[in-house]
Amino acid sequence: MTAVGEMILMKGNEAIAEAAVRAGCRFFAGYPITPQNEIPEYMSRRLWEVGGVFIQAESEVSAINMLYGASGAGARCMTSSSSPGISLKQEGISYIAGAELPAVIVNMTRGGPGLGGIQPSQSDYFQATKGGGHGDYRLIVLTPATIQEMVDLTQLAFDLADKYRNPVMILGDAVLGQAMEPVEFRNKPVEEIPPKPWATTGWDGSRPRNIINSLYLQPEELEKHNLKLQAKYKEIEKNEKRWDTVNLRDAEVALVSFGTTARICRSAMEKARAEGIKAGIIRPITAWPFPDQPFEDALKLGIKKFLVVEMNYGQMLEDVKLAVNGRGEVAFYGRAGGMMPTPAAILDELRKLVGRGNR
């Protein structure tokens, strides 16, 4: 494998897989679905080399439950899938969240609903950030926009999962999974993972029995458990909001976008500036917890217009509206079903929003 600091050309899916191995992931279970197949394929070769385990499960349902067991037993573990497969995993994700276990779940989103298609989409934002499965729980959701960021955020995903004993989702899309870019593995491979005294490793009487569980039949106890989870989510909200901004200082309008779409917005921003529309970009990196600070900053800088651009019909839009809370105008432009917004189309929406330009 490549040395630390060396640049190599990698496909997004393979970069995530290698980053996971380097982050100490030693258990992967998955099931084939396009467009994420390179992740299990890579893992099926690579994990055995480092003494880990790869299992091609009989279904996504089984795969996520294998993770539930492997995580309970103390391993750093990951699964990956794409939209319909992620839907199948939701019950297991809820159990993992309820039992407070770390796990990393990758969604290389494709168009939906139903069987949908295999082209890129961002239409699983609601599913990722608003629950997905049953019960009151939260996933930490990371939204990379480049292959390099997929590498960096994968390492972060494992660290956050362990730190908060909470599942973390890497929300990508078919473009990020399939595209190739030069990447650098900046960190040394993780040799030792944090201790997990709660893991079911066998009870010899030297500690209380460890029980991995999310069942609380007494309502008082279940409420207490929920309040504990909520306190943890507050802590995550306080510590883990991440975002990037471009050219806000002199901007009159902010494009708001995540993942692949944020890169298209960058081209649109440059075109807009070339014709005198001062556009900037707010790019959430954590979709949950949603970063509200850059919106406060933008409003303080006098930016009153926001154009949200997504590959869906307005999902992150709702979080942006909550953050802006009536203090500015929030417009939306989206394509979906595997169709992508073009820089020209975004530019046109910007012109409409600011009321000038080459229309």
Next chain:
Amino acid sequence: MQVVYQRPKSLTDVPTHYCPGCTHGIIHRLVAEVIDELGVQSKTIGVAPVGCAVLAYNYFNVDMHEASHGRAPSVATGIKRVLPDRVVFTYQGDGDLASIGTAEIVHAATRGEKITVIFVNNAIYGMTGGQMAPTTLVGQPATTAPGGRKVERAGYPVRVAEMLSTLNGPAYIARVTVTDPGNVVKAKRAIKKAFQTQLDGKGFSLVEVLSTCPTNWGMPPAEAIKWLNENMIKYYPLGEFVGGEEAKSE
């Protein structure tokens, strides 16, 4: 005075929630005795199901993991693959294993996962109140099979031990019952063989235990035992199907 009979170390000292006359208690005890006798309490991890045994994590005095409905074999697979030198068992009912969890049990078996499955078959959904199970006998009444299970409406009951015996992954599969002392002794022998199979690294092991459910069958305990002996064993013959001295039916 010499103590000749006591609670196994691998059972906790708490009253169980099981109904009077239910055979879960006997089966729990047999599993715990086997864990004690093999000296593996400190390296055993149990996986509890959804169903009547959902609270088994309170009763087995080992590290425990509560699975979602039907997925215990997948959870056990995850644990065993991460900790291959530990002993991992699941304890599942017939709704859990033979209905919602058929994919998981079949594939854990065919992968030859080195886990032990205790499959308690009482031919009914107990915890939810007596609905038809995949193992409910033809003609047997259930709250969702009023007047008894009819083939034209609900098809036939599943024979799990026989079905899994067609696969190459299992190293030991047996069906036993616990309706009298002789059968209890045989059941314990089978459970011990199953755990020993795992310790020897031979492959997947499963013991199906025919069990009574007096509450949901609507019978006094003694009558339930008689009903099991007269009806269930005819459809679900006892014996070792894989890995026995001879794969014979008794």
